[in-house]
Amino acid sequence: MKGLRPLSIATVVALAAALAMVFFYAPNDADQGFIQKIFYIHVPMAIVALGGFVAAAIMAIKHLRTGDRSWDLRSYVAIHMSIIFGLAVLITGSIWARASWGHWWVWDEPVLVSFLIVFLLYCVYYPLRFSIEDPDRQARYSSVFAIAAGAFVPLNFAAVRLAEAYTHPRVLSQTGGDLPGDMRLTFFVSILAIALLYVTMWKLELTSKRASAQLGRLRRRLEDGIEPPPAQPAGDPTAVGARSASAEPAS
Numbered sequence: 001m002k003g004l005r006p007l008s009i010a011t012v013v014a015l016a017a018a019l020a021m022v023f024f025y026a027p028n029d030a031d032q033g034f035i036q037k038i039f040y041i042h043v044p045m046a047i048v049a050l051g052g053f054v055a056a057a058i059m060a061i062k063h064l065r066t067g068d069r070s071w072d073l074r075s076y077v078a079i080h081m082s083i084i085f086g087l088a089v090l091i092t093g094s095i096w097a098r099a100s101w102g103h104w105w106v107w108d109e110p111v112l113v114s115f116l117i118v119f120l121l122y123c124v125y126y127p128l129r130f131s132i133e134d135p136d137r138q139a140r141y142s143s144v145f146a147i148a149a150g151a152f153v154p155l156n157f158a159a160v161r162l163a164e165a166y167t168h169p170r171v172l173s174q175t176g177g178d179l180p181g182d183m184r185l186t187f188f189v190s191i192l193a194i195a196l197l198y199v200t201m202w203k204l205e206l207t208s209k210r211a212s213a214q215l216g217r218l219r220r221r222l223e224d225g226i227e228p229p230p231a232q233p234a235g236d237p238t239a240v241g242a243r244s245a246s247a248e249p250a251s
Contacts, residue, residue, distance in 0.1 A: 004203050011200045014193035018186070026186040035099040040186055042092040044194040045085050046115065050153050052082035052198060053122065057150025060143035072139035075146050077206045079125055081198055086119045114155060121149050 022040045029036035056078035063071035093112060094104045107113060128145055132138040179187060 004200070004207065007196070007200050007203065011193070011196040014189070014196050018190045018193035021186040021189055026183050027180075032100060035096065038092055038096050040190040041194075042089060042096055044187070044191040045092070046089045047191060048194045048198045049082045049085035049089055050118070051195075052078050052085065052202075053118070053153050054150055056082065057147045057153075060146035060150075063139060063143045064147075069135070069139050072143055073209055074206065075143060076129070077202055077209060079122055079146060080205065081202050083119070083122055084201075085194075085198060086115070086122070089115065090119065118149075118152055118155075121152060125149070 018040070022037050026037065026040070028034050056075040059071050059075035059078060063069065063075065093115075097106060097109075097112070098104050105112065125142065125145055129138060129142045132141055
């Protein structure tokens with residue numbers, strides 16, 4: 001795919017810069033200490049994953065409006081990438097919760113539970129999509145699901161804003177207010193790096209899916225075509241007899 005190589009280079013540079021800033025530039029949090037640095041991975045991945053779900057819904061809308069199945073493929077790959085990132089969010093969130101609360105999971109925490117609901121909702125996408133054999137119906141129903149599920153994504157943000165019993169691990173100290181300048185800069189660089197990683201992986205998988213589809217079409221064309229007859233062995237007497245019969249003049 002065009003532009004994939006420079007995008008990959010930019011992703012590697014951004015990830016290296018983000019990791020260097022996380023471990024050598026951003027200070028440890030006054031309350032949580034070193035474990036707080038997982039925030040620079042956990043939160044950006046959550047933001048990018050949810051953004052990917054929204055992007056998939058937009059691509060699905062374009063598919064339904066235009067009928068172009070390439071938009072359905074883009075939407076499918078975006079959901080796939082967001083589910084992978086979402087799984088990483090749940091894993092890093094559990095590690096952070098264990099270090100901060102002493103438990104791997106807290107069910108009365110609205111941020112964690114709402115993200116888990118969104119994640120499980122999109123896990124239904126796969127059995128729905130692959131249970132339909134007709135390609136057109138598969139793309140159409142998958143797009144409808146992507147749009148409907150995308151409407152639930154803003155609820156994850158609303159839960160953070162509206163929840164009164166806020167027990168999610170604090171990023172800042174009790175008197176810290178907003179993020180300090182060095183932590184804020186590290187956070188923004190981390191978001192950029194994770195977003196570039198998402199786009200790079202999305203393009204790589206999209207290229208792979210398109211190549212697989214082209215190979216599948218080529219294979220079907222070869223299977224539907226007329227294959228040449230197998231060559232006869234040089235010493236086959238039937239072949240000699242056939243040539244003699246064809247050479248014999250008609251009476």
